[in-house]
Amino acid sequence: MKAKNCLIFGGSGQIGSNLIRKLAKNNLRATVVTRNIHQKGLKIKTQANAGYIEIVESKIFDEKKIEKLFSRADYCINLIGILYEKKNGNTFKNIHTVFPTLLAKLCKKHDLKHFVHVSALGINAAVDSKYAISKLEGEKGILSNFSKTTILRPSVVFSNSDNFSTQFMTLLNRLPIFPLYYSGKTKFMPIHCSDLTNIIYHVLRNDIQSQIIECVGPQTLSFKEILQILLKLIGKNRLLIPMPLVLANLSAKLFQLLPNPLLTEDQLKLLKYDNVSSGKYKTNKEIGLPSKLFFEDEVKKYSYMWRDGGQFSTEKYNLND
Numbered sequence: 001m002k003a004k005n006c007l008i009f010g011g012s013g014q015i016g017s018n019l020i021r022k023l024a025k026n027n028l029r030a031t032v033v034t035r036n037i038h039q040k041g042l043k044i045k046t047q048a049n050a051g052y053i054e055i056v057e058s059k060i061f062d063e064k065k066i067e068k069l070f071s072r073a074d075y076c077i078n079l080i081g082i083l084y085e086k087k088n089g090n091t092f093k094n095i096h097t098v099f100p101t102l103l104a105k106l107c108k109k110h111d112l113k114h115f116v117h118v119s120a121l122g123i124n125a126a127v128d129s130k131y132a133i134s135k136l137e138g139e140k141g142i143l144s145n146f147s148k149t150t151i152l153r154p155s156v157v158f159s160n161s162d163n164f165s166t167q168f169m170t171l172l173n174r175l176p177i178f179p180l181y182y183s184g185k186t187k188f189m190p191i192h193c194s195d196l197t198n199i200i201y202h203v204l205r206n207d208i209q210s211q212i213i214e215c216v217g218p219q220t221l222s223f224k225e226i227l228q229i230l231l232k233l234i235g236k237n238r239l240l241i242p243m244p245l246v247l248a249n250l251s252a253k254l255f256q257l258l259p260n261p262l263l264t265e266d267q268l269k270l271l272k273y274d275n276v277s278s279g280k281y282k283t284n285k286e287i288g289l290p291s292k293l294f295f296e297d298e299v300k301k302y303s304y305m306w307r308d309g310g311q312f313s314t315e316k317y318n319l320n321d
Contacts, residue, residue: 003029003052004113006204007069009060009103010079012040014161015118017047018197019077024048026201031069033058060099063106070110075204077116078103083131083163084256084264092134101141108146114209115146116200121153121189121214122275129269139212147210150203152196154215155275158295159193160302165295169230169306171262172238179243179251184224187274189216192293195284202289212281217291220276229296233303 006023010016011032020030030053034040037057044055058065060080070076078100085091100117107115119135126132139151158165172178199215202208221229224240231238243251248268256264277283284291304311 003027004074005029005031005072006075006077007073008032008077008079010081010118012044013079014159014193015079015157015196017043017161018159018193019079019200020044020047020053022194022197022201024052026205028075028204029053031056031073033060033066033069035059061094061102063102067106067109070106070112073110073112075114075116076103076107076112077118077200079118081118081120081135083267084261085130092130093137096131096134097137097141100138101145104142104145104149107148112146113148114204114207115142115149116203117142117149117151118196118200119151119153119212121155121216121277122270122273123153124278124280125273126270130266131270143210149210150208151212152199152203152215153212153281154191154196155189155217156191157193157196158190158299162193164190165230165299165303167262168227169234169303172227172230172236173234173306175238177239177241178227179248180224180227180240181243181248181268181271182223182245183242184222184227184240186223186271187220187276188223188226189220189276190226190295191215191217191291192295192298195291195293199284199287199289202287206287208287213287214277214281214283215291216277216283216285218294221295223271226295230299230303233296233300234306235308 006028008016008030011020012034023030030048032044032053033056037055041055056069080095082090082095104115119139123132123135142149156164196215227240252263252265252268255262
């Protein structure tokens with residue numbers, strides 16, 4: 001039987017890499033669109049056996065070029081998202097609203113079997129965040145143009161190649177004092193990347209359409225608890241100090257001037273709101289696929305690189321036993 005083809009946007013990131021492997025193992029081909037095949041192509045190629053992956057270089061708004069890919073696709077999966085805006089057109093509106101709406105229109109035009117779009121958890125509540133507003137508008141654009149759609153809203157996604165646990169361990173390793181925004185009370189339900197890719201495959205395999213599904217991990221942790229877990233895993237003691245909002249805003253204004261900002265004003269606004277299941281939509285557990293991987297257990301597997309001694313740390317090899 002001929003393998004069905006999944007057209008993937010955003011396939012070079014942590015979710016995309018895991019997803020390509022999952023699809024290939026289950027006899028699904030992946031056509032991955034990337035802006036820079038020379039930079040990303042080698043990594044993408046290693047995620048599946050020959051014959052199960054095709055890499056196409058294209059700008060995401062080159063509509064004529066990407067439309068040709070839809071004519072031979074069965075499914076479309078959009079993983080593209082940004083955490084901060086850049087001046088070269090990578091605005092929240094373009095990436096989170098205009099582009100997903102374009103994909104939905106092309107899915108309808110070419111009568112694809114299914115469109116899976118990865119959005120974000122907690123965006124309904126974050127009414128003052130440009131990021132959240134653009135995500136919501138993108139969801140509306142998708143649902144109004146293509147009915148055979150599933151929108152996934154994950155909490156923070158973690159793995160050994162994330163920009164969450166790894167970045168915080170780097171900062172906690174270097175800084176003697178770490179700020180707690182909003183006293184560290186913001187709640188999250190971290191979901192491991194492989195749990196999320198299992199959900200995406202489950203949605204495709206079972207043809208789950210026209211739904212918003214909140215994708216959450218098996219536990220709820222506050223921001224302070226997450227930092228305490230990371231400190232424990234890297235064997236560090238650091239002062240976690242609540243930061244007044246005035247200073248937090250000032251630091252965000254300064255940080256967002258960096259090429260890859262540690263914090264922006266918009267991200268600071270998002271931190272006001274809990275990133276947990278709302279109760280308004282089904283969760284991955286309710287569609288028959290509860291998350292299995294716990295934050296501390298999984299981060300422990302790669303946290304040794306931030307410990308004194310790195311891969312030769314005594315914690316990893318139990319040299320003190």
